Amino acid sequence: MAEIVGAYFTSHVPGIGGAIQRGDQQTPYWKPFFDGFPPVREWLAAVRPDIAVVFSNDHGLNFFLDTMPTFAVGAAAEYRNADEGWGLPLYKPVKGHPALSWHVIEQLVADEFDPVTCQAMLVDHAIAIPLELAWPDVTEWPVKLVPIGINTVQHPLPSARRCLALGRSVHRALSSWGGDERIVVIGTGGLSHQLDGERAGFMNPDFDRFCLDHLAADPDALTHLSVHDIVRLAGTQGVEVLNWIAARGALGPGAVEIHRNYHLPISNTAAATMLLEPA
Amino acid sequence: MAEIVGAYFTSHVPGIGGAIQRGDQQTPYWKPFFDGFPPVREWLAAVRPDIAVVFSNDHGLNFFLDTMPTFAVGAAAEYRNADEGWGLPLYKPVKGHPALSWHVIEQLVADEFDPVTCQAMLVDHAIAIPLELAWPDVTEWPVKLVPIGINTVQHPLPSARRCLALGRSVHRALSSWGGDERIVVIGTGGLSHQLDGERAGFMNPDFDRFCLDHLAADPDALTHLSVHDIVRLAGTQGVEVLNWIAARGALGPGAVEIHRNYHLPISNTAAATMLLEPA
Amino acid sequence: MPHPASPTETPRAIPGTTLFDGDAAQKGYQLNAMCFSFNSAANRAAFAADEEAYCTRFALTADQRRAVATRDVPGMIAAGGNIYYLAKLAGILGLSVQDVGALQTGLSVDAFKAMLLAQGRGQSYEQSIAEARHG
Amino acid sequence: MPHPASPTETPRAIPGTTLFDGDAAQKGYQLNAMCFSFNSAANRAAFAADEEAYCTRFALTADQRRAVATRDVPGMIAAGGNIYYLAKLAGILGLSVQDVGALQTGLSVDAFKAMLLAQGRGQSYEQSIAEARHG
Ligand SMILES: [Fe+3]
Ligand SMILES: [Fe+3]
Structure with missing residues (x-):
């Protein structure tokens, strides 16, 4: 039987990629953020996952408004990164695990979710940066990917409750997967930030602390918030916390926090990193 | 307030388009099928809908397996037909009703459905043929379109229960729509047929009669069937009855049958036509 | 009306019938992608002009290539072809x-x-x- | 932690904040489509070479055209631009x-x-x- 070793959460600001490429990890601006990662790397080295089920949102690389999914599940043999519009160096491709992807899709549809299935899918910085932060020195990622995309771009967004339920359905799938792989769940994005409008630059440590404090022990507390509440409290892009909520559901019923880092600002964003293990 | 005037259901076999173009409606082969439509036209002339909410499935024109939705809701200003691979004459474009589409999308997401929203969408014979059958002599369609696509191509398909619930959520949206339009709900496809495999040519009038007999008064009876049951009883393409089930849900709680026609074979298909009015 | 099974019952095989599921969708991807391309008249002409080259362009598997070359429809299904897409190829082949x-x-x-x-x-x-x- | 509203409560406006909803998605389609095209370096070069022609090609509305021409980011948002797509245009503009x-x-x-x-x-x-x- 497969084992879910835990869950890893992190913000995914594009600028992090630039800092890595410039080697800025130890500069005063970046150090408080990157200092959150040695414990992540040690933990990953100890729990040795070989599959990553990643909840994230596309930033206009793979999806456009012509065909905008609420939930998209990748089922490809390989996921490539591509030019996101800034001509930056491309991130390494990630191998897929189509058999597990289809197993997840079967469970989701049986549980009355309505996913889009993607046998071809480009992945953007929202997946690549968390992998770069976790495994900075590898030539090939040690994990195969099952990517699950959540619409955080175009309202109506799925509710926090729906996202937690999505994650719990994924958990059922992972729990019944017959392989002997070790699975890490990853949630990326957030926390509070707002890039657009007169309120650009808004961050909210109170809200972020509420999320971080409840994620392990009481994730349902987050589902009392409407999407509109989350935008108000976390900013227009703070809704990316939906990825965290879904990932928390996929981890399983009980969880214990084993690591947390929180620092702002990184670019316009309050950046957080967290590790949970099944309780 | 908008009014839901009723629901119109019909099979959508591509060959029907050919028969129309050749003027074969009164040949012995086609007459028993086309004879089902004068009552449809009279009814439409009497109830004068100006919006059609159409449940159908794409046949590989707009969607491919790279990005395959479970449920797709169009929100375009216009929907064009395009070459479906056979170089046939194109069907007339259909004007959209984006405001109602978004209203439906908001309701669906609030009701925990996970639609793909399509601001650009090609429509195939599954939408065009029912319109051609309903309004054979118009130069422009008298209805604006809200198209709702259901995956009947790639398993896992949504269950009959899920499709009925989808339709009921759409009904809630239509019931709260503030416009003064007259809305007809349309379900297209089926009934029993199978194009692929050694069992190609399979039809099942017993199953079709069960569907037609229960559609108005007890649509939940159809939801006791799994998708696998429907394939077994109705054939691999007979699953298109899911479009009928969803459309029945969109009509509203009570319904009364006002017209039915059933004839087989049309091409490889048991063809059915039905009109329901709200009860 | 036959007795319906529970929606969660483990499905029994249906004689003469293949469900186009994740396995088939994965296996048949290239063949179906080629068939999907036939929505374009130019692509249909390119296939007709040089079938071998066109199949190569879509990286058809050996089984898919053989099934297409011999107009073996059951072989196309077995190789993951989906009838909704194969219907476009059938049109080219005059079927x-x-x-x-x-x-x-x-x-x-x-x-x-x-x-x-x-x-x-x-x-x-x-x-x-x-x-x-x-x- | 502030008191959360019920998930079904009618939303109040959030100061300084525009939700990118169906209305905005409809209004901003062309502008966002143009920005989406900037994932391609060739398209970015084509925009840089002849901004007017490129905007015409994507059928930008007058409001969208004006906002792009004057680098008016609030105007782009008001014209339906979504920040995830606008970020690609911002890159071209060196912002x-x-x-x-x-x-x-x-x-x-x-x-x-x-x-x-x-x-x-x-x-x-x-x-x-x-x-x-x-x-
Ligand atoms: Fe992001
Ligand atoms: Fe059909």
Whole structure:
């Protein structure tokens, strides 16, 4: 039987990629953020996952408004990164695990979710940066990917409750997967930030602390918030916390926090990193 | 307030388009099928809908397996037909009703459905043929379109229960729509047929009669069937009855049958036509 | 009306029937992608002009290539082809839905059509196909 | 932690904030489509070479065209632009996320950055933005 070793959460600001490429990890601006990662790397080295089920949102690389999914599940043999519009160096491709992807899709549809299935899918910085932060020195990622995309771009967004339920359905799938792989769940994005409008630059440590404090022990507390509440409290892009909520559901019923880092600002964003293990 | 005037259901076999173009409606082969439509036209002339909410499935024109939705809701200003691979004459474009589409999308997401929203969408014979059958002599369609696509191509398909619930959520949206339009709900496809495999040519009038007999008064009876049951009883393409089930849900709680026609074979298909009015 | 199974019951195989599921979708991806491309008249012409090159362009598997080359419709299905997409290839090959049905059932086209018409006269599928096979 | 509203409560407007909803998605389609095209380096070059022609090709509305021509980021948002897509245009225009923030808040870039850093020192957003605006 497969084992879910835990869950890893992190913000995914594009600028992090630039800092890595410039080697800025130890500069005063970046150090408080990157200092959150040695414990992540040690933990990953100890729990040795070989599959990553990643909840994230596309930033206009793979999806456009012509065909905008609420939930998209990748089922490809390989996921490539591509030019996101800034001509930056491309991130390494990630191998897929189509058999597990289809197993997840079967469970989701049986549980009355309505996913889009993607046998071809480009992945953007929202997946690549968390992998770069976790495994900075590898030539090939040690994990195969099952990517699950959540619409955080175009309202109506799925509710926090729906996202937690999505994650719990994924958990059922992972729990019944017959392989002997070790699975890490990853949630990326957030926390509070707002890039657009007169309120650009808004961050909210109170809200972020509420999320971080409840994620392990009481994730349902987050589902009392409407999407509109989350935008108000976390900013227009703070809704990316939906990825965290879904990932928390996929981890399983009980969880214990084993690591947390929180620092702002990184670019316009309050950046957080967290590790949970099944309780 | 908008009014839901009723629901119109019909099979959508591509060959029907050919028969129309050749003027074969009164040949012995086609007459028993086309004879089902004068009552449809009279009814439409009497109830004068100006919006059609159409449940159908794409046949590989707009969607491919790279990005395959479970449920797709169009929100375009216009929907064009395009070459479906056979170089046939194109069907007339259909004007959209984006405001109602978004209203439906908001309701669906609030009701925990996970639609793909399509601001650009090609429509195939599954939408065009029912319109051609309903309004054979118009130069422009008298209805604006809200198209709702259901995956009947790639398993896992949504269950009959899920499709009925989808339709009921759409009904809630239509019931709260503030416009003064007259809305007809349309379900297209089926009934029993199978194009692929050694069992190609399979039809099942017993199953079709069960569907037609229960559609108005007890649509939940159809939801006791799994998708696998429907394939077994109705054939691999007979699953298109899911479009009928969803459309029945969109009509509203009570319904009364006002017209039915059933004839087989049309091409490889048991063809059915039905009109329901709200009860 | 037959007794419906529970929606969660483990499905039994359906004779003569392949479900186009994740396994098939994965296996058939290239073949179906090629068929999807046939929505374009230019692509249909390119296929007709050099079938081998066109199949290579879509990286068809050996099984898919062989099935296409020999117009082996059951082979295309076995290689992951989905009938909604294969119908576009059938059009290029000049095959009607009844031709495709005949190829899959092993009947002549006339026998396949007669089998459909027999069902139209109220005869069951089982009886109709049995008569078509054995006279 | 503030008291959360019920998930079904009618939303109140959020100051300084536009939700990218169906209305915006409809209004902004062409502008966002143009921005989406900038994932391709060739398209970015084509825009740089002849901005007017490129905007025409994507059928931008007059409001969208004006906002792009004048680098008016709030105008782009008002015309339906979505920040996830606009970020690609911002890259072409040489604008960082902080530059974009400054343009929308009416602060200088330095003041915008200082406002972010003030929040990092534990000061509330409200206080930080008030100080940035009024010294
Ligand atoms: Fe993001
Ligand atoms: Fe069909």
